[in-house]
Amino acid sequence: MSAKRTERLLTLVIMLLSSRRGFTKEELFEEIDLYREATSVAAREKLFDRDKAALREQGIPLEAYSEDALFDNDNTVQRYRISAENYRLGGVSFLPEEYAVLNLAAGVWDQGSLDSAASRALRKLSSRSTDGGTELTPLIQPRITTDAPYWDTVWQALTSRAPLRFPYRAASTGREEMRTVHPWGxxxxxxxxxxxxxxxxxKAERFFRLSRMTGEPVILPGTFEVPASFDMNQTLSSLSRSEPDRIAVVAARPGSCQVLRVRKDTEILQTGEEWDVLRVPYAASSPMAATIAGLGVNARVREPQELAAEVVRLLDDAHAAALAAPEHLEISGRARPAPRRKSSSQDHLLRLLDLVPYLLAHPGAEVGETARRFDVTEVQLTKDLDLLFVSGPRHYPDGLMDVNIEEDRIYLTNARDLAEPVKLSMDEACSLLVGLQALRELPGMRDNEAIISAQTKLTAAAGDAARIGTAVATKLTEDDVDPTLEVLQAALHSNVRVDVDYFVPTRDEITRRLLEPVRIFLHQDTWYLEAWSVDSDGLRNFRLDRIQRATLTDQPATADLDEEFLARDRRSVAPYRSGDADLAVTLLLEPRARWIAAQYNADAVQELGEDRLAARLKVASSAWIPGLVAGLGGSAAVIAPAELRAETLRWLDAARAHQALA
Incomplete structure (x- = not known):
């Protein structure tokens, strides 16, 4: 969006807000100079139609009506206006501690999802927050990502209440069928x-996992009503993981296969010098087979035979992929962050409409602080202020805003029509309401008064848009993680050390650690503890689902950590820390294994066509790579270094020979 178009749209908003009676097209064309730059009457009409569509697309409630009911459909006599009541955010104010939890709620959304909507919502609400400078340091940092396939399309159908049709492969049958659904949440x-x-x-309510859609969903014409009793939070709570309903009998070498031994309800049926016999419950054969294949020569399935055959198939496919992988590949592209849902150019007008009420609510705001709040440079902020100064009707008395900067402080006057923030849009309301609910579900925060009161006020202020709060939900923790999360949170608040037993899959062992917790964060649906390891004398990350036991101690945390370094480091939630001695490993990833690049924080990627990807990872040890490749059953292969490629082939040969002895 060019500066001229932004100026024209901003002027249009100012005029349409200034009169309840509204304006005809001719009156608008007369008052707004930039419409006269059109090369012809037809071009000017087209320009005006585009501007109307742009305002409505960005949530500005532009109305068209006729003063004579006989001419409702006659464009030549229509008048246009923006209803101040429908435009302006309802009267609400937030205490410093409430605005602080709103900031936390906005930070829940990962980049590339609703994070831009959350930032816009905070900008609007900043003019309704009493000054207190309260900031919360989040010791627990959840993350919600929306990188699931077709998320945007499903979201659009949900918010517009339009039917959705898509091809879907059900997990229960494996068959692909076309489904037509009224999306409720x-x-x-x-x-x-x-x-x-x-x-x-x-003719019934159903769940559909987005990753099982096998093609682009299509939004159909029409609309529907959502049952008044529907609440996505309650519905999501009813969803459960498949309970183990099968039993595997697995021979495991003594002291190995800890990933099987620590599973809930695993029994040791027999011990021996060469083999232990384990009874392991499991729910689905594919993940269980992948786990056992990744154990190589240390495990062998005795029962059932279907599971044993699946393990052999995975190893055979992994071996074939390893042989077929290219031996040399130069990666030229660096890993790139996911794009934002909306570009900054599309956001420009909304930023200006948010800037005016903020400056009016904070007279004398500092240039640097204002630029930081609006996530722009000081140079861009100066350009925005210049644009505000020249926007407005030319022929109205005092039609233009006055903008002055004195001693690096901003003063804005004569902006009565834009003094109130724009109402929250559907995605803005969703980002904060769902973020607050996600925080409220975390252990230790379920009765937080600031979260509860902010949620209540926000729901009232959002008006009709607040209905999205019952249509979108997340559940970020489960019962098996909550107890560990509570212990670690207590350690953070008390600033004491915690004693843990930790399962290390790369070494297939359980170790005892003395840790000084720093923060807890969520990445790719997995919770991690960032802590100072007293034993290793360094900062490390630990997966919570691998902590077998966590006990508070009475020993105070003593590590002298660089707070500035930690503040920078916390902007990233990558769970894997790279070091100078790390080895670079390049993997070839088929479409089903592309998640590896994100999960293991690839520092460089290369698209190879047909949705295949080469990804370069930095790892402290490569010993676990052959097991990873084996479990992926042909969806990944090692390209480099050559030594690891050869070692992986030897590992797979030995594992296949071992399974053949069964």
């Missing part, structure tokens, strides 16, 4: 996004 749990709604074929 969306939710994230167990690392997956789901859409819930009325299945028009089965």
């Amino acid at each position: 969306m939710g994230a749990r167990f690392g997956h996004w789901y859409v819930v709604g009325f299945d028009t074929t089965r």
Whole structure:
């Protein structure tokens, strides 16, 4: 969006807000100089139509009406206006501690999802927050990502209440079928996004996992009503993981296969010098087979035979992929962050409309602080202020805003029509309401008064847009992690050390650690503890689902950590820390294994066509790579270094020979 178009749109908003009666097109063209730059009457009409569509697209409630009901459909006599009541955010103010938790709620969204909407919502609400400078340092940092396939399309259908049709492969049957659904809500749990709604074929409410959609969903014409009793939080709570209903009998070498031994309800049926015999419950054969394949020569399935055959197939496919992988590949592209849902150019007008009420609520705001709040440079802020100064009707008395900068402080006057923030849009309301609910679900925060009061006020201020708060939900923790999370949170608040038993899959062992917790964060649906390891004398990350036991001690945390370094480091939630001695490993990833690049924080990637990807990872040890490749069953292969490629082939040969002895 060019500066001239932004100026024209801003002037249009100012005029349409200034009169309840509104204006005809001719009156608008007369008052707004930039319309006269059109090369013809037809071009000017087209320009005006585009501007109307742009305002409505960005949530500005532009109305068209006729003063004579007989001419409702006659564009030549229509008048245009923006209803101040529908435009302006309802009267609400937030205490410093409430605005602080709103900041935390906005920070829940990962880049590339609703984070830009959350930032816009905070800008609007900043003019309604009493000054207190309260900031909360989040010791627990959840993250909600919306990188699931077709998320944007499903979101659009949900918010517009439009039917959705998509091809879908059900987990229970494996068959692909076309489904038509009225989407009532969306939710994230167990690392997956789901859409819930009325299945028009089965005439019943159904869950659909977005990652099981096998093609682009299509939004259909029409609309529907959502049952008044529907609440996505309650519906999401009813979703559960498949309970183990099968039993595997596995021979495991003594002291190895800890990943099986620590599973809930695993029994040791027999011990021996060469083999222990384990009874391991499991729910689905594919993940269980992948786990056992990754153990190589240390495990062998005795029962059932179907599971043993699946392990052999994974190893055979991994071996074939390892042989076929290219031996030399130069990666030229660096890993790039996911794009934002909306570009900054599209956000420019909304930023200006948010800037005016903020400056009016904070007279004398510092240039640097204002630029930081609006996430722009001081140079860009100066350009925005210049644009505010020249925007407005030319022929109205005092039609233009006055903008002055004195001693690096901003003063804005004569901006009565834009004094109130724009109402929260659907995605803005969603970002904060769902973020607050996600915080409220975390252990230790469920009865937080600031979160509860901020949630209540925000729901009232959002008006009709607040309905999205019952249509979108996330569940970020589960019962198996909550007890550990509570212990670690207590250690953080008390600033004491914690004694843990930790499962290290790369070494297939359980170790005892003395840790000084720093923060807890969520990445790719997995919780991590960042802590100073007393034993290793360094900062490390630990997966919470691998902590077998966590006990508070009475020993105070004594590590002298660089707070400036930690503040910089906290902007990233990558769970894997790279060091100078790390080895660079390049993997070839098929479409089903592309997640590896994000999960293991690839520092460089190269698209190879057909949705295949080469990814370069930095790892402290490469010993676990052959097991990873084996479990992926042909979806990944080692390209470099050559020594690891050769070692992986030898590892797979030995594992295949071992399984053949069964």
